[in-house]
Amino acid sequence: MVKLFCAVVGVAGRAFEVNIDAEKTVGDLRKAIKKENKVKLKNVDAGDLLLFLAKTTTGAWLTEVDVMKGVSDTTGLKLLDSAGTPLHDYGLSKKKLRSEVTKQHRKVKTTPVHVLAKLPDQGQQLGENVQDSLQMQRQTQIEITRLQAEMELVMDVLQHKKSKSYTDRELGRLE
Incomplete structure (x- = not known):
């Protein structure tokens, strides 16, 4: 020892x-x-x-x-x-x-x-954390853009009416 x-x-x-x-x-x-x-x-x-x-x-x-x-x-x-x-x-x-x-x-x-x-090295750890945050932010932004495009497609498929709101009775009716 x-x-x-x-x-x-x-x-x-x-x-x-x-x-x-x-x-x-x-x-x-x-x-x-x-x-x-x-x-x-x-x-x-x-x-x-x-x-x-x-x-x-x-x-x-x-x-x-x-x-x-x-x-x-x-x-x-x-x-x-x-x-x-x-x-x-x-x-x-x-x-x-x-x-x-x-x-x-x-x-x-x-x-x-x-x-x-x-x-x-705490600076190195901080740098890695910042990189991780930036990557997560980019991925989140890509996901948001994808969801917006999907929502636009859904809105195009839905039958439109002048009012932006639908009641149960009006949903699916043609104008």
């Missing part, structure tokens, strides 16, 4: 821990992160989470202080993009994460954060 400290991108707050076997996969880690954050990730499917190795290009881990300020940029961080890849292939194993967290680390909040979870 390996203890990973994780955080959600764009959400200032505390890091949370996930205990998981290093033989487990990225997909398993997504599910574990979702389980640990039922409220924050309430409307997000685990499979839609983007996971990043929280290690900078210099090789330093992001820290709790960074997370408390809010991490919003994942540029330069490694995307854990293969759901079936074991965590140890990304260096997330007990052997590779041997740094001990001391009282001093905890006091100044420099405990390393190993994984960042990013929510699906």
Whole structure:
């Protein structure tokens, strides 16, 4: 088992821990992160989470202080993009994460954060919703046009009279 400290991108707050076997996969880690954050990730499917190795290009881990300020940029961080890849292939194993967290680390909040979870792009979701709405609007307009044409045909077939209203007795009478 390996203890990973994780955080959600764009959400200032505390890091949370996930205990998981290093033989487990990225997909398993997504599910574990979702389980640990039922409220924050309430409307997000685990499979839609983007996971990043929280290690900078210099090789330093992001820290709790960074997370408390809010991490919003994942540029330069490694995307854990293969759901079936074991965590140890990304260096997330007990052997590779041997740094001990001391009282001093905890006091100044420099405990390393190993994984960042990013929510699906809300702009992309909004774009998809707008596209869906436009498509529905076009389909509705086509249906309205079809119904209007059908109504015109029905009106042409009906026997006409001067008044636009019909009583039961008058319906079907010729003028």
